[in-house]
Amino acid sequence: MHETAAPQQYCVLVSLLNKSQSSYQAMEYLQELSFLAETYGLQTKKTFTQKLDQPDSRTFIGKGKMAEIGTYLVDNPVDFVIFDDELSASQVRNLENELKTTILDRSFLILEIFLKRAQTAQAKTQVELARFQYMLPRLTRMWSHLERQRGGSGARSGSGETQLESDKRDIRNQIDLLKERLEEFEKQGQTQRKSRKGIVRVALVGYTNVGKSTIMNILSKADVFAENKLFATVDSTVRKVHMDGQNFLLSDTVGFIRKLPHQLIESFKSTLEEVREADILMHVVDISHPSFEDQMETVNKTLADLKAADKPTILVFNKIDGLIDELGEQQVEERVETLRQSYLSKSDTQTVFISAKEKVNLDELKIKLKELVEQESQKIIWY
Numbered sequence: 468m469h470e471t472a473a474p475q476q477y478c479v480l481v482s483l484l485n486k487s488q489s490s491y492q493a494m495e496y497l498q499e500l501s502f503l504a505e506t507y508g509l510q511t512k513k514t515f516t517q518k519l520d521q522p523d524s525r526t527f528i529g530k531g532k533m534a535e536i537g538t539y540l541v542d543n544p545v546d547f548v549i550f551d552d553e554l555s556a557s558q559v560r561n562l563e564n565e566l567k568t569t570i571l572d573r574s575f576l577i578l579e580i581f582l583k584r585a586q587t588a589q590a591k592t593q594v595e596l597a598r599f600q601y602m603l604p605r606l607t608r609m610w611s612h613l614e615r616q617r618g619g620s621g622a623r624s625g626s627g628e629t630q631l632e633s634d635k636r637d638i639r640n641q642i643d644l645l646k647e648r649l650e651e652f653e654k655q656g657q658t659q660r661k662s663r664k665g666i667v668r669v670a671l672v673g674y675t676n677v678g679k680s681t682i683m684n685i686l687s688k689a690d691v692f693a694e695n696k697l698f699a700t701v702d703s704t705v706r707k708v709h710m711d712g713q714n715f716l717l718s719d720t721v722g723f724i725r726k727l728p729h730q731l732i733e734s735f736k737s738t739l740e741e742v743r744e745a746d747i748l749m750h751v752v753d754i755s756h757p758s759f760e761d762q763m764e765t766v767n768k769t770l771a772d773l774k775a776a777d778k779p780t781i782l783v784f785n786k787i788d789g790l791i792d793e794l795g796e797q798q799v800e801e802r803v804e805t806l807r808q809s810y811l812s813k814s815d816t817q818t819v820f821i822s823a824k825e826k827v828n829l830d831e832l833k834i835k836l837k838e839l840v841e842q843e844s845q846k847i848i849w850y
Contacts, residue, residue, distance in 0.1 A: 473508075475510055476508065476509050476510070476546040476547070477509065477510050477511075477512050477545040477546055477547075478504050478509045478510070478511055478512065478545055478546060478547040478548065478549050478571075479511070479512055479513045479514065479515065479536070479539070479540075479545050479547075479548050479549070480497055480500050480501060480504070480511055480513075480514045480515070480548075480549050480550075480551065481514075481515045481516075481517075481528065481532075481536065481548060481549070481550045481551065482496060482497050482500070482514070482515070482516050482517075482550075482551040482552075483516070483517055483518075483519050483522055483527070483528070483551075483552065484516055484517065484518045484519070485518075485519070485520060486520060492758070492761075493516055495757065495758050495761075496551055496725070497514050497516070497551065499724075499725070500549065500551045500573060500576075501514070502676075503573070503576050503577065503580065504549060504576065506580050507576055507579055507580055507583075509546070509547065509549075512543060512545055513539060513543070515532060515535065515536055515539075517529060517532040522552070524558075525557070525558065525561055526558060526561050526562055526565065527550060527552070527554055527558045527562065533565055533566070536548065536566060537565065537566055540566060540567070540568060544568075545568065546568070546569065547568065547569050547570070547571050548562070548566055548568055548569070548570050548571070549570075549571045549572065549573070549576060550570070550571070550572045550573065551572075551573050551726075552572060552573060552726070553572050553573065553574045553726070553728070554570065554572040555604075556604050556605045559572075559605060573726055574601060574726070574728040574730075575601065577724065577727065577728055577731070578594065578597055578598045578601055578728060578730070578731065579598075581594045581597070581731065582594045582595070582598060588652075589649075589652045592645055592648045592649055592652065593649065593731075593734040593735050594731070594734070595641075595645055596642060596645040596646065596649065596730075596734045597728065597730035597731045597733070597734040597735075598730075599638050599641050599642050599645065600642060600730045600733075600734075601728060601730050602638065603635065603638050603639070603642070649734070656740065666714060666715060666716055667713075667714075667715040667716070667746050667747065667840050667843045667844055668715065668716045668718065668741075668744060668745045668746050668747070669708075669715055669716065669717050669718070669745060669746065669747045669748075669749060669836070669840070670717075670718045670720055670741050670742045670745035670747070670748055670749070671683060671717070671718065671719050671720060671749050671751060672720055672723070672742060672748055672749070672750050672751070672766060672770065673722060673723070673750055673751035673752060673753075673762075673766055674722055674723055674724065674752070674753065674762035674763075674765060674766055675722030675723065675724050676722065676753070677722070677751045677752060677753040677756075677762070677785055677786075678751055678753065678785040678786060678823045678824070679719055679720075679722065679751045680719055681785075681823040681824060682749070682751060682783065682785070682823045683704065683706070683717060683719040685823060685826070685829065686708055686710075686717055686833075686836075687706035687707075687708050687717050704718065704719045705717070705718045705741065706718075710833060710836070710837055710840070711833075711837055713837055713840045713841060713844065715840045718741040718745070720739065720741055720742055721735060721739075723765055723766050723769045724765070725761075725762075725765050727769070732769075732772070739773055742770070742773055742775050743773055743774065743775050745775070745778060746778070746779070746843040746846075747778065747779050747780070747781070747836075747839050747840065747843060748770070748775070748778050748779070748780040748781070749780070749781050749783055749836070750763070750766060750780055750781070750782050750783065751783045751785050752782065752783065752784050752785065753785060753786050753789075754784040754785065754786055754787055754789075754790055754806075754820065755786040755787070755788075755789030755790045755793065756786075759784075779839055779842070779843065780816050780817070781816070781817045781818075781819060781832075781835055781836060781839065782816050782817065782818045782819070783819055783821060783832060784803075784806070784818065784819070784820045784821070785821055785822065785823055786822060786823075786824070787799065787803070787820050787821060787822045787827060787828075788822040788824060788825045788827065790802070803820050806818070806820075807820075817835045817839070819831050819832045819835055
């Protein structure tokens with residue numbers, strides 16, 4: 468018996484442009500949303516953009532754009548219309564009434580991808596909590612879709628307000644239960660972190676899909692899952708590394724992304740303690756990405772929110788092989804030197820340019836990392 472493959476599902480994407488965004492940035496954001504959709508298992512058929520200073524409070528987009536999308540859907544049926552911003556419950560309801568199809572938003576998509584990627588009991592609990600907190604005010608067809616996907620068993624017979632209140636009560640009970648479980652995980656995590664005192668801790672941070680897990684595998688000789696998809700790593704992984712007489716703990720943390728749902732940040736607080744309590748950060752950057760500096764800014768902002776932005780840091784510009792393929796070796800050397808001088812002039816942050824995949828400049832990375840570990844080890848000894 469061969470398992471029948473699920474039929475391909477399709478989507479269209481919708482984004483609003485404001486005055487602060489260039490058309491290039493808008494296309495970059497839509498490409499990222501398309502990558503999120505692909506990671507979720509959807510194929511993008513078309514994208515729509517509209518210039519609006521403020522989203523429409525009722526339908527997010529204007530009447531003209533609504534009519535344009537509606538006309539397209541008549542001739543090109545799709546399974547989902549996905550918006551690149553978080554929608555309110557009323558906006559989802561109004562959009563579904565107008566467009567006669569299931570409406571998803573960026574936050575929902577990210578939550579669902581996290582749920583698929585989570586492996587450990589703690590990560591699954593964290594994502595489930597974030598998902599329920601997000602879904603509670605949105606008991607519309609989004610919820611029905613989610614339950615159909617999961618084969619949910621919590622629904623009760625009934626209709627109208629009685630059914631809605633029943634569902635809300637069930638979700639609130641689940642939220643309370645998941646919070647209790649996370650408290651237990653947090654107690655266990657605190658105990659584990661206390662046992663690591665006296666040894667330097669290094670945390671890999673960066674935008675999603677920049678190559679952190681590949682670097683983790685190389686440095687720790689571990690077998691952490693690495694894939695060219697968004698959020699390949701959701702679970703925090705810690706490995707002990709021995710490097711030329713120096714021992715330290717290396718953790719691979721969840722990748723950051725633009726507009727990461729606040730429910731996820733809140734739920735993942737215990738996992739992100741690995742970042743907060745690290746002695747050294749390795750900020751991994753995909754230098755081949757056209758908007759790598761925007762991605763760096765997103766990561767730096769998230770680190771500042773976590774109160775972890777002032778730690779000794781190595782900027783690891785990864786995927787230099789992709790840049791060489793695009794520009795040629797001579798141009799890449801010139802760009803690398805310009806970037807090196809630029810970042811050295813801004814701060815004392817160490818910089819290294821590597822290809823983890825092709826194992827280029829890894830010795831330089833190890834030397835810089837060993838130097839920082841030695842410095843932090845001395846602080847631990849003396850203080």
